[in-house]
Amino acid sequence: MLYNEFxxxxxxxxxxxxxxNVIKGIGDDCxxxxxxxxxxxxISTDTLVEGIHFLRNISPIDLGYKAIAVNLSDLAAMGSKPxxxxxSLTIPKINTTWLKDFSxxxxxxxxxxxxxxxGGDTTQGPLSITISVFGYNFKKQILFRHGAKIGDxxxxxxTLGASAAGLAILQKKILLRKKNIYKFLIKKHLHPxxxxxxxxxxxxxxxxxxxxxxGLLVDLRHILYESQCGADINLNKIPVSxxxxxxxxxxxxxxxxxxxxxxxxxxxxxxxxxxxxxxxTLNKIKVPYTCIGRITKYKNKFNIFKNGKKIKYTINGFNxxxxxxx
Numbered sequence: 585m586l587y588n589e590f591x592x593x594x595x596x597x598x599x600x601x602x603x604x605n606v607i608k609g610i611g612d613d614c615x616x617x618x619x620x621x622x623x624x625x626x627i628s629t630d631t632l633v634e635g636i637h638f639l640r641n642i643s644p645i646d647l648g649y650k651a652i653a654v655n656l657s658d659l660a661a662m663g664s665k666p667x668x669x670x671x672s673l674t675i676p677k678i679n680t681t682w683l684k685d686f687s688x689x690x691x692x693x694x695x696x697x698x699x700x701x702x703g704g705d706t707t708q709g710p711l712s713i714t715i716s717v718f719g720y721n722f723k724k725q726i727l728f729r730h731g732a733k734i735g736d737x738x739x740x741x742x743t744l745g746a747s748a749a750g751l752a753i754l755q756k757k758i759l760l761r762k763k764n765i766y767k768f769l770i771k772k773h774l775h776p777x778x779x780x781x782x783x784x785x786x787x788x789x790x791x792x793x794x795x796x797x798x799g800l801l802v803d804l805r806h807i808l809y810e811s812q813c814g815a816d817i818n819l820n821k822i823p824v825s826x827x828x829x830x831x832x833x834x835x836x837x838x839x840x841x842x843x844x845x846x847x848x849x850x851x852x853x854x855x856x857x858x859x860x861x862x863x864x865t866l867n868k869i870k871v872p873y874t875c876i877g878r879i880t881k882y883k884n885k886f887n888i889f890k891n892g893k894k895i896k897y898t899i900n901g902f903n904x905x906x907x908x909x910x
Contacts (some may be wrong), residue, residue, distance in 0.1 A: 606668070615702035617668060617718075626719040626726070628658035635713040639754055642681045646774040647713070650691030652795065653778050655717040656697060657848040660783035661795040663727040664719030666697050672682055672702035672714040692872065697780065725787035727852070732792040732811035736853035736879040739862070741779055743825045744800055745837050746772035748844025765827055776848035784895055785865050786852055793852035799845040801899040807853065814882035819890040819897075823874040842901045853879055 607616040619625060632651055634640055652669070659666050667815075671690070675683075694701055699717075750773030752758045753766060760766045784795060792811060794803050800822075808815055819838065828837040854862050859875075866873050880887070888897040 606702055606703060609700060609702040609805045610704075615668075615670070617702065620720060622722065624723050624726075624733045625723055626659055626664035627716060628655055629714065629716040630655050630658070631712060631714040631750045636815070642774070644686035645689040648686045649693050650774060650776065650812045651713045651715055652690060652693040652697075652717075653776050654846075654848060656778035656780060656885045657776065657797065659717055659719040659790070659793040660779045661727065661793050661850060662719070662721065663725055663783045663787040663790075663793070664721040665784060666699050666717055666719045666780065668700050668702045668718040669694065670702060671714045673704070673706045674709040674712045675706070676711060677707065691883060693812055702869045705833075713866055721787075727783065727786060727790055727793040729792055729794055729807045730810035731790075732807050732813055732853040732879050734813055734879055734881050735856060737856055737859060737875050738804070738815060738817070738851070738853050738877040738879060739867050739873050739875050740796070740800065740823060740849055740851045741782055741866075741873045742777075742822045742847065742849040743872070744796065744847050744849060745828050745840035746825050747776060747846040747848075748773075748840035749828060749837070750833070751844075751846065752775070752840075763830075765831060768827060771775065773846065774845065778848060779870050779871070782850055782866065782871050785869060786850070786854075786862075789858050789862050790852040790854050793850055795849055797845055799843040799900075800847075800851060801842050801897075802845070804851050805884070805886070805899065807851070807877075808886075811879075812883050814880040814885040814887070815877055816880055816887045816889065817877040819895075821874060821876045823872070823876075839900075842897070 605618040605620065607618060609615055632638055632647075632654075638647060639649070641910065642840065655669070656666055746769055749758075750769040750771070753760060753769055760769075792807050794807055796803050803819075804815060804817075818840075822838065822841050824837055824841050828840065832840075839902070862873075886897075886899070888895055
């Protein structure tokens with residue numbers, strides 16, 4: 585079969601019937617959607633480029649999943665419920681096996697979160713994927729970066745650092761002989777879990793939130809800048825998997841946790857008087873979370889503490905315009 589842009593879309597991506605406020609999805613010049621009464625749309629766009637954001641030998645199944653998950657994490661940070669997405673796919677050549685595996689994984693993930701692919705584009709060139717996700721929320725319930733208040737407690741969900749460890753394994757920077765640990769860490773990197781339910785649960789509790797994509801300290805600094813405040817951080821409270829602690833030196837796993845990135849956990853701030861409400865809410869949906877510090881009045885300034893003493897620590901998270909090689 586001779587493939588062109590339209591044949592690729594028809595064969596691999598036009599698999600879902602119109603539903604849920606979609607007046608017109610794939611197949612026209614624009615998608616047409618209807619916004620539910622009283623709600624507004626949250627929109628996020630990410631581009632993933634081969635060799636920059638994902639390894640050249642990543643499987644299309646893993647890539648199809650992760651391309652969606654990292655975008656959903658942005659919606660989770662805003663407390664928004666995901667509904668639609670568009671996909672722009674650039675591929676160097678037609679590889680039907682690759683397209684089949686990628687599209688099936690992507691659409692499986694879309695279905696898991698009850699979303700609909702409503703449009704996009706395909707073209708030829710170096711492998712890259714651009715996804716825009718669209719979600720619902722009520723205006724007064726959106727979680728912004730600029731909402732942190734002096735005295736807020738700083739929390740993170742889950743544990744940090746495992747994704748960076750998984751990437752280091754895939755890059756052959758470290759060697760692990762224990763297969764179960766090897767598989768666990770690689771899965772943490774390739775299959776992050778977007779905290780959608782947690783983001784929605786935080787709508788009426790948190791003052792601010794962000795997802796951890798570039799590293800805890802780098803991403804938390806965005807909250808500090810937008811909220812014009814500072815933070816005291818207790819390194820002894822940073823949640824790190826016991827697997828990392830048992831298999832790597834403290835300096836290594838702490839750097840992964842603080843600067844590694846791609847954990848896609850949520851970092852958020854909550855007024856102290858709501859900490860019991862937070863406990864009750866997050867325990868109900870069974871998500872681990874940890875208080876790691878407090879918001880202060882010192883604008884854009886971190887105070888880092890370890891064993892009760894203030895220390896100097898270098899913030900060195902991901903930056904798109906320096907050498908961050910996958």
